[in-house]
Amino acid sequence: MPSLCRDCFAAFPDTKRCPTCGSPLIIAHPELNTLSIAHMDCDAFYASVEKRDNPTLEGKPVIIGGGRRGVVSTACYVARIRGVRSAMPMFQALKLCPEAIIIKPRMEAYVEASRAIRKMMEALTPDIEPLSLDEAFMDLSGTARLHGAPPAVMLARLVKRMRSELGLTGSIGLSHNKFLAKVASDLDKPHGFSVIGKAETDAFLRDKPVRMIWGVGAAAQASLENAGIRTFADLLRWEQTDLIARFGSMGDRLWHLARGQDRRRVSAHAPMKSISNETTFHEDTSDPDLLDGHLWRMAEKVSDRAKAKGLAGRVVTLKLKRADHSLLSRRISLRDGTQMADTVYRTARGLFDQVGDQGPYRLLGCGLSDLIAESGADLSADLLDPQARQRTAAERATDEIKERFGTDAILKGRSLR
Amino acid sequence: MKISIERAALLKAVSQAQSVVERRNTIPILANVLIEAEGSDVTFRATDLDIEIVDKAPAQVERAGATTVSATTLHEIVRKLPDGALVTLTADSATGRLTVDAGRSNFSLATLPKEDFPIMASSEYDTNFSANAPVLRRLFDKSKFAISTEETRYYLNGVYMHVAEADGGRVLRCVATDGHRLARIDADLPDGAAEMPGVIVPRKTVGELRKLLEDDEMKIAVSVSETKVRFATPDITLTSKVIDGTFPDYTRVIPQGNTRKLEVDAADFAQAVDRVATVSSERSRAVKLQLDEDRLILSVNAPDSGAAEEELAVAYADERLEIGFNAKYLLEIASQVDRENAVFLFNSSGDPTLMREGNDQSAVYVVMPMRV
Numbered sequence: 001m002p003s004l005c006r007d008c009f010a011a012f013p014d015t016k017r018c019p020t021c022g023s024p025l026i027i028a029h030p031e032l033n034t035l036s037i038a039h040m041d042c043d044a045f046y047a048s049v050e051k052r053d054n055p056t057l058e059g060k061p062v063i064i065g066g067g068r069r070g071v072v073s074t075a076c077y078v079a080r081i082r083g084v085r086s087a088m089p090m091f092q093a094l095k096l097c098p099e100a101i102i103i104k105p106r107m108e109a110y111v112e113a114s115r116a117i118r119k120m121m122e123a124l125t126p127d128i129e130p131l132s133l134d135e136a137f138m139d140l141s142g143t144a145r146l147h148g149a150p151p152a153v154m155l156a157r158l159v160k161r162m163r164s165e166l167g168l169t170g171s172i173g174l175s176h177n178k179f180l181a182k183v184a185s186d187l188d189k190p191h192g193f194s195v196i197g198k199a200e201t202d203a204f205l206r207d208k209p210v211r212m213i214w215g216v217g218a219a220a221q222a223s224l225e226n227a228g229i230r231t232f233a234d235l236l237r238w239e240q241t242d243l244i245a246r247f248g249s250m251g252d253r254l255w256h257l258a259r260g261q262d263r264r265r266v267s268a269h270a271p272m273k274s275i276s277n278e279t280t281f282h283e284d285t286s287d288p289d290l291l292d293g294h295l296w297r298m299a300e301k302v303s304d305r306a307k308a309k310g311l312a313g314r315v316v317t318l319k320l321k322r323a324d325h326s327l328l329s330r331r332i333s334l335r336d337g338t339q340m341a342d343t344v345y346r347t348a349r350g351l352f353d354q355v356g357d358q359g360p361y362r363l364l365g366c367g368l369s370d371l372i373a374e375s376g377a378d379l380s381a382d383l384l385d386p387q388a389r390q391r392t393a394a395e396r397a398t399d400e401i402k403e404r405f406g407t408d409a410i411l412k413g414r415s416l417r
Numbered sequence: 418m419k420i421s422i423e424r425a426a427l428l429k430a431v432s433q434a435q436s437v438v439e440r441r442n443t444i445p446i447l448a449n450v451l452i453e454a455e456g457s458d459v460t461f462r463a464t465d466l467d468i469e470i471v472d473k474a475p476a477q478v479e480r481a482g483a484t485t486v487s488a489t490t491l492h493e494i495v496r497k498l499p500d501g502a503l504v505t506l507t508a509d510s511a512t513g514r515l516t517v518d519a520g521r522s523n524f525s526l527a528t529l530p531k532e533d534f535p536i537m538a539s540s541e542y543d544t545n546f547s548a549n550a551p552v553l554r555r556l557f558d559k560s561k562f563a564i565s566t567e568e569t570r571y572y573l574n575g576v577y578m579h580v581a582e583a584d585g586g587r588v589l590r591c592v593a594t595d596g597h598r599l600a601r602i603d604a605d606l607p608d609g610a611a612e613m614p615g616v617i618v619p620r621k622t623v624g625e626l627r628k629l630l631e632d633d634e635m636k637i638a639v640s641v642s643e644t645k646v647r648f649a650t651p652d653i654t655l656t657s658k659v660i661d662g663t664f665p666d667y668t669r670v671i672p673q674g675n676t677r678k679l680e681v682d683a684a685d686f687a688q689a690v691d692r693v694a695t696v697s698s699e700r701s702r703a704v705k706l707q708l709d710e711d712r713l714i715l716s717v718n719a720p721d722s723g724a725a726e727e728e729l730a731v732a733y734a735d736e737r738l739e740i741g742f743n744a745k746y747l748l749e750i751a752s753q754v755d756r757e758n759a760v761f762l763f764n765s766s767g768d769p770t771l772m773r774e775g776n777d778q779s780a781v782y783v784v785m786p787m788r789v
Contacts, residue, residue, distance in 0.1 A: 332568070332569060335567075335595075335597065336787075347569070350569040351569070354569065378788070379703065379741075379787040379788045379789075380597060380743065380785045380786065380787035380788070381767070381785060382596045382597075382785070383594060383596050383597060383598070383599060383670050383769055383783065383785045384573075384594065384596045384665050384667075384670060385596070386669070386670075389767070
């Protein structure tokens, strides 16, 4: 069986330890040299960056998350041993692990680390599909000749380089399609390297639960369970037409996935569907001024991201969560797409005024969807709002100032509320 | 109740009624038309709670009475009956059914009690005047294309009918805008209209009103209050709530200082715009106008699908100008011109443009340019 040493990248037939350097970090798989679709997932990414930048945190439980009422965004492996999980409410996490050190996310640091990793991946292949800052698919098909080594070797080099140059570890899943690559990267975390070959796909999947499928959340899981589907073996018993009849397009996907088939390409330009931002308040509020200030800040963030990506949206959404966690959302289509904070804010504000519920609210968010290129947006001004042109010009000027002197260089008074 | 009525008269009345009825409504009685027979007339009444239409038709009333029945079903039945048929409607209070007999066809329809039918409260009108159908037709036809469908600015979802001061004195004026274009249409002030309060007539009402205005000889009795408006012919009375809101001050939107004048044959212009816009499949197709001495080049450049250009001979004596517009808006305002040349007055490529027919100040359109 072809094997590979993860420390010195030596290839050899099959042994327990690397014959060259003696390392026990060995990957052995019959299809090791033929598989080329990979998923790389950083291990406890935010927490790892924090631990790297602050060595006193070494060995201590670290939780990244915001505020008293926030949720856990990442927990380091020490905290995970205590049962802390991402998306867990902070108070619950602290109950499980009272001595945990809570750190507010430093997005800039994570973005920087993510960029550095991205650079390393780009050296391997141009076909990279990032799913978030800390994970990405890579298609290394046809790169073996260029690199003079099969994808498995290049991936082993990548994680080693991440560790030595960035002080961060990641887990690799290598397989013959995206679905299985993503499943594989999760099998042996942290610092893992797992391979799922074509020959073993069916046997591997058979007794796995369907919730393993990315995108099958609690709701989908419940409806599948109603149909008596818990594992892949259950899925295999269904005819394709019956699955489609019952679950629509998801049924079709499930039928293929149950057979280990996933034809989606690794695409660098997976189109973004929406841009949104939301905030949970420290305390529930119904103060109109406070809510208005939050709304402006959210609109500004959404607009900043749209501008950074050269996008604009034709649908503005407003999201509110009442004190009892019930959700309220409103959306409206614009005639012209927009990326301007002023338009997003005014539109969302109009929606807010129509809600007619006094609150109190615990969360407020707004977003843009039905995205288009910025060249097709903000094309015409409002006849009835002659000042809108001046406001647009002011916003463009503000953007330039921020670009030169930093994001805090100039603010709207409204954002200080 | 038992009446006999000509199919044609019945069809006219019922089709008016069923178009007022909202297709999707949750209150069953609102899907019905109220039929009331008394004397030698039968009236058909329908409402969506905002608009009420009452249509009177001549009929032979054998037994007076009233009932309500599904407007769409009755309309469909009458529509499918042969021309010239005599239709007998009989309400049977014992079974709660309305039978429709015509020749060898007969139908039995479920009814709802007439007492449940909401009658719009009659109200006092501040102003009553009479206007010729063609006058109202022009006022609304030329303005309604600019009505907004945007729900957040609900006060734009109608035509603002009011009395205004124009150059030649006071006029009856209709204005509509959606923030992208605006139409301002004037007519001579009818006798008795001077004190009329300004009202925003909702889009749906404008559509229903249009059906009353086909006959050139018809005189329309118009009644207006702060909250309601009524248009009546001898047979049909259309009553509508008006939009409860303040129409924005449109006067500051109409450019006064635009000096760059383009004169062009409206039909040629519209056809050219339509042709060049073909290459773009975008929702907001932008047409670029390049103006030079007596020459207009219309062009569309859609990077994904293609480009088009067309040149028109025009009257233009000002300096060079490039300005872009939404093709649909240009076509809509150009199609309002029916007698003389279209006259466009521009300022800069970012300012609103004004369009009128020849020198006629009684119909003025404003359209906002777009970036191209």
